[in-house]
Amino acid sequence: MYLYVLQFQYxxxxxxxxxxxxxxxxxxxNAKENEDVRNYTYSNYGTVRLLHxxxxxxxxxxxEQYLYGVVSAEMPVxxxxxxxxxxxxxxxxxxxxxxxxxxxxxxADICDKADCCQxxxxxxxxxxxxxxxxxxxxxxxxTTAVNATVGKIVTYNGEPINAFFHSNSGGxxxxxxxxxxxxxxxxxxxxxxxxxxxxxxxASTLTLTKxxxxxxxxxxxxxxxxxFNSENAIQILEYxxxxxxxxxxxxxxxxxxxxxxxxxxxxxxxxxxDIGDTITFNVTGYGHGVGMxxxxxxxxxxxxxxxxxxxxxxxxxxxxxxx
Ligand SMILES: [Zn+2]
Numbered sequence: 001m002y003l004y005v006l007q008f009q010y011x012x013x014x015x016x017x018x019x020x021x022x023x024x025x026x027x028x029x030n031a032k033e034n035e036d037v038r039n040y041t042y043s044n045y046g047t048v049r050l051l052h053x054x055x056x057x058x059x060x061x062x063x064e065q066y067l068y069g070v071v072s073a074e075m076p077v078x079x080x081x082x083x084x085x086x087x088x089x090x091x092x093x094x095x096x097x098x099x100x101x102x103x104x105x106x107x108a109d110i111c112d113k114a115d116c117c118q119x120x121x122x123x124x125x126x127x128x129x130x131x132x133x134x135x136x137x138x139x140x141x142x143t144t145a146v147n148a149t150v151g152k153i154v155t156y157n158g159e160p161i162n163a164f165f166h167s168n169s170g171g172x173x174x175x176x177x178x179x180x181x182x183x184x185x186x187x188x189x190x191x192x193x194x195x196x197x198x199x200x201x202x203a204s205t206l207t208l209t210k211x212x213x214x215x216x217x218x219x220x221x222x223x224x225x226x227x228f229n230s231e232n233a234i235q236i237l238e239y240x241x242x243x244x245x246x247x248x249x250x251x252x253x254x255x256x257x258x259x260x261x262x263x264x265x266x267x268x269x270x271x272x273x274d275i276g277d278t279i280t281f282n283v284t285g286y287g288h289g290v291g292m293x294x295x296x297x298x299x300x301x302x303x304x305x306x307x308x309x310x311x312x313x314x315x316x317x318x319x320x321x322x323x
Contacts, residue, residue: 045099045323050120051108058108067091067146068139069112072126073119075294077138080301083294084145086310089320090292093153093163094118096323100160149307151322154315156187161318165292168201169193170270170285172242173314179258179269179288188290189316190242195299201286202295204267213279216263217250226251234273244269244289291315 048066050059067088075087098117099109105117112120127135154161162185164176173191177184196202208216210228217224226233237254238246245257257269268285287293292314300310308320 045096048095048099048110049108051105051111053111053113053116063092063095064146064150066095066120068142069120069122069126070095070118071146072139072142073114073121077130077141079294079298081141081145082301082305082307082310083298084141085149085307086292086297086301087165087294088146088149089152089154089307089311090163090165091118092149093160096153097160097162152320153323154311154318155321156315156318161185161187161315163292163315164188164288164290165294165314166287166289167293168196168199168268168286168295169289169293170202170243170268171196172289173291173293174240174242174244174269174289176290178240178242178244178246179290187315187318191313191316193293193296193299193313195302196285196293196295198299199295201267202284204283204286206264206266206281206283207278208264208281209278213250213264217253217255220259220263221253221255224251224253228275234275234279236273242270242289245271248273 046063048061048063050061050066051057052059070091071084071088074091075084077084079087095110095118098104103109105111110117112118123139127139130138154163171192171194173189173193175184175190176182176188210226213234214224214226217226232249233251235249236245236247236257237249240246240257245260247254248257248260250260255263257271260266260271261269264281266281267283268287268289270284270289272282274280274282286295292311297310297314300313301307305313311320312318
């Protein structure tokens, strides 16, 4: 799943770029979209044309049939039912957003690749990965989460939102602009979330030799030089409001925390650096940190929150509406 999360971020970055070009080419289409979303009904939009990227086949599935495969690919089935429901609504919103804003695929609404659109797994393949004695109950839990939220999507000002999510925020979620630049979304504010430290995704470390650190930096910044005897060899210069690294200096090169995350393959941009004989990154959280934290959603559910409360916590001033 966590690979899917990383791939999903990449996909969303592509979407943002795509959207920017749409705005340049077509102008702001908000007025039309507002009108369209009110006409969203299952008779018009309840069938998902799913492209199987490996075979090129397009399969027509009902929205809910499709979402069984998405939710079971994106979130561990042992998470709480309310967290799975939140994931179902977020995944449905993402799907409608894709259909609404335009698919990347000419013959399909969405594909089954996490690094392009949204992760999806067939029931057969999903069941095969579970222990035999848990298959039926696990599948029933997934279908219950999806069926209990039929037709529900997250909207802001009457439009489906760009429903970012990630694995673990490390305590505080992040804004769009701090990850991908550009403008922030009013419904994606930084919010605090508790209980994520109970999950293995919360803390991680990466230790590299000094040579490895320099080599990795030089792959994208060939001019980089680091004097590891200097006190200022590696310095975090600035943090975002959510506590992630905004700017970090490696020798004579300054990069963003997001770029450092990419260069070193860190789980998140929330990190500190220990310099000794080797270099150790102490990382908190997993993923870009924008939108719903999956482990945070599960932690909320375990304290009694329902899926609507979870969604309203992670997305600001939104509504959960039937389409
Ligand atoms: Zn795709």
